[in-house]
Every structure is written in C-alpha cells, then in structure tokens.
Amino acid sequence: MIGLALTTVAGQGTGLAELAPPPGMALVPSGRYEPLFRGEKDPKEVAVEAFLLDVAPVTNAEYLEFVKANPKWRRSEVKRLFADENYLKSWADDLDFGAANRSNAPVVHVSWFAAKAYCAWKGKRLPTTAEWEYAAAASPSRADGGKDTQFKQQILAWYAQPSVSNLPPVASNAANFFGVHDLHGLVWEWVADFNTAMVTGDARGDTGLERKLFCGSGSEGTNDRENYPAYMRYAFRSSLKAAYTVHNLGFRGAKDL
C-alpha cells in the first residue's frame, strides 16, 4: 500500500520525480498554502517548497528504538522540563509499549521536545504548520481537497468523534494524493512551530484575540470561517505547551529535499 502510494507520487511531473523519496517518506511537491489566520497585510497564500514527509505517524515500535538508543528519553529518565508527568503514560515500562498489537499504532503521550529529538535522531525535523496543513489539504484524489465535499465531510465526521483509547495501526486508511496517510482520522500531530498559532479562545468570529497579550498583528483574523477542522487544529495547537503530552497527540518527521 505504501509502495503503491510512493509510486504515485514519484510519477508526478514535479521535475523531481527522478529523486525517489527515502523509504517511508513521500515527496510533497511545492505548492501554495492559504493560512487560516493571518495579519491584515500578510499575503493570502504562502509558498511551500517541496519537501519530504513521513507517510505515517511514528509508531510505538519505532519510538522504542529511539528510547533504547537514547536513555535520557526513557519514561523514568526524562526531565520534567522536556516532558510532563504523562510522558509515554500508555506504555507498560521504560522499554515496553505494552500489548504487542500496539507496535504499529502511533506513539502518543509525547512532548514537542521528545518529537523534535526523535526527528533529529532520524536526521529529520518536524514539519512546519504550513507544510503540514498543505499536505493535509490533499484528499485521496486531488491535491486541493478543499474542493472535495466528500473529503471535507469525512474529516468533519472524525473531528466529531471522541478519540478511541486503543489506537489502530498507522496507515490503515487510504493515502492522500501525495501518498501520505493519517493526516486526518488517527491522531493530532505536533508541528515545529506550534507556538506560532496566534489563537486564544474563540477567534472564529472577530479576531477575538486578547489584544493586550499581543503586539503587532493582534488583528490577525481568520480567512475561512467554514473550515472548522482547520480552526480546531489551530485552536488545539494554540492550547499546547512544549512539554505537554496528550493521549491522542503524536507526530511524524519531515525533511528538506
């Protein structure tokens, strides 16, 4: 399934098709991304350079290799500055993620620091908000999923459901147009610049920003009031702190070309 997805991506006329992505990563071609929130004078779209993105979130089994090689990221060793007390809470022990059927499920209860450290260890980095949102805008059949009504409805349906306690394996659902799985429908994901989401409270109507707390474009407003899922992601990101670990928050790696 993953192999098929990669072939699809490599077959696109990006001019970069001859560069096969490394195993487990997909090439997301350059494009444009319309930020949900922006300042009054900011351009409506930002250019996103082509980049590589993991086709699936990092799994428990993959994360286990990381903590084996990096003892300071084990549950009992990690410093509270870098991960709160729920770090890897669902694991049975330092080097045991519990039931074997969890090996391919996404790792959750990881902090931003932990996610960043894992990516660095792999020679990768976390995707930026722009990269993540751009990749996530693709439906299974087109890069611009915003025009795909069925796709939008499916996402809304997922956002309306409480997350399950036993997460299914990654890549159980169809890949999107770029060959990437699970950007919707499995877990929330960390992005490198999560603390650039300038949303506080309900900013859907007017700016709603606590003006006193912000300088400059406290006038930053949303441009797409219909896009509830994107709004929810921004709100979720803006509620995070770097050491937080959450039961339905994982991550995946990205890389420059």
Next chain:
Amino acid sequence: MKTLFLIFALQVAFLAGAGERKPACCVTNRETASAVNSPAFTDKSLYQLDSVWNSADGGKLKLAELKGKPQVVTMFFARCELACPVLVHDVKRIEAALPSELRGKVGFVLVSFDSERDTPEVLRSYRERQELNAATWTLLQGKPDDVLELGALLGIKFKKDAQGQFAHSNVITVLDPAGEIVYQLNGLNLDVAPAISAIQKTVN
C-alpha cells in the same frame, strides 16, 4: 579593556564547553558555592538548554551562565513599536520596585524574536537607548530554532508577519536562581507587586 576581557573569558568558557564552569569575571561567591553543591540542574530548569546565544556584549553564552540569581526574562524585538516599549518599561518598573537589598542581585534578560536583525550591535544600541544597566541586563540574539524553543518553554507565542514585524504574546517570566519558572506576568501595564514578591521568595 574590561569588556574585551569579558568577551574573551566568555568565549573561552564556551569553547571549553563549560556547562557548570563559568568565567571568573561573572561568578560571585554565592554562585560558585551553589554550583559546587548542586552540579546537576533541577528537572524543570531552563538552564538545561544547550542553545548558545549572542549577547549584546559581543560574547556568546549558554543560559546556564545566568544561574545563581533570580532572572527576569522577557522576549521582545528591537524594532517593535507597539507592545515592546511598554513591555520593556514594565520590566524596568520591576527593577525600580526592587527592595534595596535585592538591587543588583536580580538579572534582567531580553531575548529577541528577530534573529535576523537584532545583532549584538543592534542590541547594544537598544540597551543604550533604553538606558539599561549593562551589569544587570543581558540582551540576547539566538538562532531561529533556539528562539522558537525558548518561546515554547516560556509559553510565548509569536509569529513574523509580511512586514518583518512580530506578533507575540507579552509575558514577563521570573526564574529562580536554579532556572525554574516561578512566576509569569501575562499582559501589559500590570501591577508588578506579585513579580517582586515572587523574586523575594526565590532568595529567602
């Protein structure tokens, strides 16, 4: 000459990878004692960060070098015309409100969002313009990733706009001598009394 020595000492300390060791010029007896007694950082200490910063004095430093006395940390940028002047004024109000026994024993740190433009020279002239005491105020420029990381730790959100201005939350953070966050002032023009008492508690 003194400045040159300071720069030299800081660089030597940096090159030597000195985590706990500090240049002789910047270490008070009290700091030496605490460094000897507690070589490791506490679990929530910001001084665990490995990032290396450029200071307005032209030297490089790790945050761990700020250890040993309470520090009031604020993120800003020099070209900011809206909130930052008020924010920095608020920090000055904290400095002015310190009881006499704490004068000179509390550090003030301004970290720039603007990695590109706030070079040590720019920060130095900002420090002069704002009449900030070079002995107690540390102004820092860092790499974008390190600024993002520090912002994340302080719970500060910021975003660069098309004009190169930064939208940012206005937060003043009090760190205890070990580098843990003990108090945060969120917003502008607020009463600084709680910050003063937070600082007092860290040294009592």
